[in-house]
Amino acid sequence: MDERIAALASEIASADSVVALTGAGVSTASGVPSFRGDGGIWERFDQRDFHFRRFQADPAGFWTDRIDLREAFYGDREIEPNAAHEALVALERAGHLDAILTQNVDGLHQAAGSESVVELHGTNREVECVDCGHREPADPIFERARDGELPPTCPDCSGDLKPAVVLFGESMPDEPTIRAHELAGRSDVFLAIGSSLTVQPAAGLPSRAQRSGATLAVINLEETSVSSRADYDHRADVTEVLPAVVEALE
Ligand SMILES: [Zn+2]
Numbered sequence: 001m002d003e004r005i006a007a008l009a010s011e012i013a014s015a016d017s018v019v020a021l022t023g024a025g026v027s028t029a030s031g032v033p034s035f036r037g038d039g040g041i042w043e044r045f046d047q048r049d050f051h052f053r054r055f056q057a058d059p060a061g062f063w064t065d066r067i068d069l070r071e072a073f074y075g076d077r078e079i080e081p082n083a084a085h086e087a088l089v090a091l092e093r094a095g096h097l098d099a100i101l102t103q104n105v106d107g108l109h110q111a112a113g114s115e116s117v118v119e120l121h122g123t124n125r126e127v128e129c130v131d132c133g134h135r136e137p138a139d140p141i142f143e144r145a146r147d148g149e150l151p152p153t154c155p156d157c158s159g160d161l162k163p164a165v166v167l168f169g170e171s172m173p174d175e176p177t178i179r180a181h182e183l184a185g186r187s188d189v190f191l192a193i194g195s196s197l198t199v200q201p202a203a204g205l206p207s208r209a210q211r212s213g214a215t216l217a218v219i220n221l222e223e224t225s226v227s228s229r230a231d232y233d234h235r236a237d238v239t240e241v242l243p244a245v246v247e248a249l250e
Contacts, residue, residue, distance in 0.1 A: 002244065008189075008232050009248035011215050012096050015188035020088060021180075021205055022102045022109070025194025025220055029082040029239045032106050033073060045069055052170035059151035059160045066163065067146055070124075081112035084193070087242035089113045096249060098187070101180040103195060103202045105165045118176050118183070120202060122165040127152070131159030138163065177201045184209040191217050194238045197224045206230075 012018050024034045035041045048054065050069065055062040089112050091097035099116040100109050107125035109117045128135045134156045141161055144152045152161045166172055180201060184190060190209035197203045197218075206226045210216050217232035218224055219241045227233045234241050 004232055004234065005241065005244045006248050008217050009245050011189050011217075012091070012245065013249055015096075015215075017098045017183075017187045018091070018096055018189045018191065019098055019183045019187040019209070020091075020100050020191040020193055021184075021195060021202055022084075022088075022100055022104060022193045023195025023197075023202065023220075024104065025238055026082075026084045026102075027104050027106055027108060027194075029084060029237070030079050030106075030108060031077060032079055032104075032108075041069070041072065044072060047168060050167060052167040055160075055162055055167060059162075062162075063145045063151045067142060070142060073124075079106065079108065081108045083239040084242045085109055085112035085114070087246045090246045091249075092116065094246075094249065099183045101176075101183065101202070101205065103199065118179050120172070120176050120180060122163075122173070124163055124165055126164040127161045128164040129154035129157060129159045130162055132157045134159075135164055172201060180205055181208055184214075185212045187212070187214045189217065190214045191219065192224065192226065192230075193219045193242070195220065195224065196222065197226055 028034055033041055049065045085108050088097060088100060092114055099118060100114055101118045101120060102109055103120050105121050105124045107123050125138055126135050127138050127141045132154060134154050141152045153159065154161055184205045185208055187209050190206060192206050195202055197206065203225060206216050216230045218227050218230040219234040219238050221235060
């Protein structure tokens with residue numbers, strides 16, 4: 001076994017608190033297309049169509065484009081959790097992981113069975129009412145929109161429903177960011193997994209953890225903004241490294 005994997009596993013085993021931050025690299029292995037970069041969603045769609053301002057000015061048009069985006073995102077495939085999601089579930093169940101902080105909006109951590117998940121950018125699995133905050137599962141609402149209810153509206157107050165993700169130009173919700181900083185600040189081991197760590201608030205969390213004395217492990221195919229000062233810098237496939245860590249802990 002890779003010695004660095006064994007060393008990281010032993011740090012995890014002796015830590016009081018381990019926190020994982022996950023980004024797009026954890027989802028791409030499940031076939032979820034990435035938004036940024038070559039072949040990313042934003043090469044095929046205009047970001048401006050999905051701005052919060054656009055939603056406010058033209059909610060019906062926004063929803064029409066959002067239906068197309070969702071098709072491109074998921075197509076006919078059922079997106080399933082992969083070995084990286086499952087390894088994180090195993091870590092949590094074994095008492096080795098306090099929380100997952102995620103930049104992903106696909107809900108795959110919960111689908112895999114993770115209990116403690118902080119969604120920094122919201123979730124595509126739900127919609128929320130912009131007036132009263134009512135939330136419900138997204139799938140039936142997308143069905144209604146496809147059937148012509150544009151925009152779909154809230155059953156409680158008739159306000160407009162929007163996907164429960166943070167849109168461009170929309171302010172980040174405070175609560176998940178505050179919780180993420182708290183969890184990072186009291187972690188002994190902080191795992192930054194499949195994220196290039198370029199987008200806030202995620203980008204600031206490894207430093208928050210390190211300032212409080214945490215060991216920082218980065219697992220990502222490419223170099224990240226914090227790789228040079230990480231205690232462990234695994235430039236490797238997350239679906240291989242994480243199961244190997246779990247195995248080393250057993
Ligand atoms: Zn409402």
